[in-house]
Amino acid sequence: MSLLNLRNIKKKFGNNLVLKGIDLEIDLGDVIALIGSSGSGKSTLLRVINLLEQIDDGQIFLDGEDISDPRVNPDIVRSKMGIVFQNFNLFPHLSVLANVTLALRVVRKIPRRDAEQKGMQLLERIQLTEKANVYPDQLSGGQQQRVAIVRAIAHNPKLLLLDEITSALDPRLVGEVLDLVVELKSSDTTIIIATHEMSFAKHASDKVVFLKDGIVEEQGTPSQIFGNPTKAATVEFLR
Amino acid sequence: MKETVLEGISSVEAERRAYRKRQSFRSNLVSCISFAVFCVIIYIVLSNSEGWTRVRIAFFDPHYFVESIPLVLRGILTNLRILIFAVAGVAVFGTALAIIRTTLSPVMFPLRVVATLYTDLLRGTPMIIVLYIIGFGVPGLRIFGRIDASLLGTISIVVVYSAYASEVIRAGIEAIHPSQRMASRSLGFTHAQTMRLIVLPQAIRKVVPALMNEFVSMQKDVGLVSVLGAIDAVRSAQIIVAQSYNFTPYVVTGAMFVVLSFPMIRLTDWYTSRLKKREQMSGIV
Ligand SMILES: Nc1ncnc2c1ncn2[C@@H]1O[C@H](COP(=O)(O)OP(=O)(O)OP(=O)(O)O)[C@@H](O)[C@H]1O
Numbered sequence: 001m002s003l004l005n006l007r008n009i010k011k012k013f014g015n016n017l018v019l020k021g022i023d024l025e026i027d028l029g030d031v032i033a034l035i036g037s038s039g040s041g042k043s044t045l046l047r048v049i050n051l052l053e054q055i056d057d058g059q060i061f062l063d064g065e066d067i068s069d070p071r072v073n074p075d076i077v078r079s080k081m082g083i084v085f086q087n088f089n090l091f092p093h094l095s096v097l098a099n100v101t102l103a104l105r106v107v108r109k110i111p112r113r114d115a116e117q118k119g120m121q122l123l124e125r126i127q128l129t130e131k132a133n134v135y136p137d138q139l140s141g142g143q144q145q146r147v148a149i150v151r152a153i154a155h156n157p158k159l160l161l162l163d164e165i166t167s168a169l170d171p172r173l174v175g176e177v178l179d180l181v182v183e184l185k186s187s188d189t190t191i192i193i194a195t196h197e198m199s200f201a202k203h204a205s206d207k208v209v210f211l212k213d214g215i216v217e218e219q220g221t222p223s224q225i226f227g228n229p230t231k232a233a234t235v236e237f238l239r
Numbered sequence: 240m241k242e243t244v245l246e247g248i249s250s251v252e253a254e255r256r257a258y259r260k261r262q263s264f265r266s267n268l269v270s271c272i273s274f275a276v277f278c279v280i281i282y283i284v285l286s287n288s289e290g291w292t293r294v295r296i297a298f299f300d301p302h303y304f305v306e307s308i309p310l311v312l313r314g315i316l317t318n319l320r321i322l323i324f325a326v327a328g329v330a331v332f333g334t335a336l337a338i339i340r341t342t343l344s345p346v347m348f349p350l351r352v353v354a355t356l357y358t359d360l361l362r363g364t365p366m367i368i369v370l371y372i373i374g375f376g377v378p379g380l381r382i383f384g385r386i387d388a389s390l391l392g393t394i395s396i397v398v399v400y401s402a403y404a405s406e407v408i409r410a411g412i413e414a415i416h417p418s419q420r421m422a423s424r425s426l427g428f429t430h431a432q433t434m435r436l437i438v439l440p441q442a443i444r445k446v447v448p449a450l451m452n453e454f455v456s457m458q459k460d461v462g463l464v465s466v467l468g469a470i471d472a473v474r475s476a477q478i479i480v481a482q483s484y485n486f487t488p489y490v491v492t493g494a495m496f497v498v499l500s501f502p503m504i505r506l507t508d509w510y511t512s513r514l515k516k517r518e519q520m521s522g523i524v
């Protein structure tokens with residue numbers, strides 16, 4: 001069953017048409033690697049899915065519901081998703097644990113004790129329990145990014161959007177963060193990850209979507225895209 | 240919106256746009272109606288109050304209204320002139336104070352203390368007291384001979400508002416991430432160049448709305464120079480009131496100050512929204 005369905009999504013910034021009609025279907029539980037050169041519209045697409053940008057045409061269906069309809073409450077839609085950006089993720093004025101638990105407490109109205117228990121479980125998963133009470137700038141880049149990811153999954157989102165979460169990290173930390181993503185895959189969260197890490201796309205994703213100049217140029221399983229690409233642009237990009 | 244640029248939108252999108260338009264029309268309508276109701280209530284309360292007739296004659300007399308306009312208008316030119324010079328003064332002096340307060344070098348320590356004391360002191364003192372002290376104290380020294388009251392007024396305003404403006408600018412400077420300074424110094428810029436070319440432009444941009452707010456309140460306070468005897472709008476109104484025992488000129492003056500502040504307030508709104516648009520990652524959250 002498809003979880004997310006994009007139909008002919010168009011998005012302009014001023015007169016600059018950035019997404020030129022994206023059609024995409026994403027199945028429940030899949031990990032989707034969104035690849036494409038810089039400026040091809042990956043980040044814009046993720047923000048559009050999270051309703052952080054208003055589209056200029058097209059429709060977005062989540063679980064069969066048209067979430068691009070202005071009558072739906074975007075806050076409720078967003079609460080079914082999590083999004084992690086490349087940087088500027090963690091709130092610098094809150095401790096690591098507070099970063100993870102604040103939304104649970106304020107948005108989900110979960111009592112502090114329960115939220116913190118859940119928060120500690122999540123931190124344990126990324127081996128950062130001893131950092132629960134320090135502030136984000138006392139963490140390494142990889143640690144920060146892992147905290148950002150568990151913060152985004154704290155409320156069990158159906159759909160997790162990850163935007164180049166590893167591009168500011170050194171190779172060892174890249175592995176650390178991507179391992180966490182692979183681990184999440186085993187649970188029932190659907191993940192869309194915009195990435196430049198081709199080896200990750202190749203080995204850890206269920207489906208690769210190649211974006212070029214605001215359209216889906218080619219999509220398929222990793223073995224199709226990496227082993228047997230049909231479009232010249234894909235071959236060129238992967239070379 | 241710019242529908243013309245978009246050739247061929249789908250019917251879903253057209254329907255969405257129509258819906259958004261209806262929604263914004265509806266909320267505008269609601270606010271218009273509630274405003275009208277509010278006005279009617281005020282009117283009913285006022286016109287039914289016991290002293291309304293007396294107040295109306297004393298404050299809203301058409302004859303004095305017309306008569307006072309030319310004099311008050313001439314006075315407001317004085318206010319405008321003071322305002323222009325004061326703005327220039329505050330820009331220079333306020334920025335200087337802010338820079339002094341944000342330097343880290345130990346050599347500047349005494350200056351920093353003086354600047355801190357200055358801002359603390361002047362922000363705590365009522366405008367009118369500063370006006371009295373400068374307006375009557377400085378001429379009392381008899382160093383400079385006779386000084387024009389509006390010049391003394393301008394100086395007083397610069398003295399007080401520089402203290403406020405410097406705090407706003409300082410907040411802006413401190414909000415710039417240290418990595419900006421490091422990046423700048425690493426490219427070979429000196430401390431002063433870093434301040435002037437990298438930090439200040441970003442800082443000012445951040446605090447422009449707050450500064451414009453200071454400006455609007457300063458524009459109002461310019462009316463206080465009348466206590467020194469400068470023939471500004473307020474003083475002109477006072478003169479007419481003293482002769483006629485009718486308060487309408489005050490209302491005229493008040494209205495004129497409001498009109499004077501309009502362009503600035505609108506400009507502030509416009510600039511703020513433009514800034515927001517440019518720095519947006521997204522316009523809807
Ligand atoms: N807020 C904005 N205002 C105007 N144009 C924008 C905005 N955000 C993105 N764009 C433009 O949209 C295009 C796509 O940008 P986007 O950030 O989606 O690319 P990307 O595929 O994520 O690239 P990268 O791999 O470098 O992150 C770019 O040409 C960019 O200039």
Ligand SMILES: [Mg+2]
Pocket residue numbers: 042043044163164
């Ligand atoms: Mg991007």
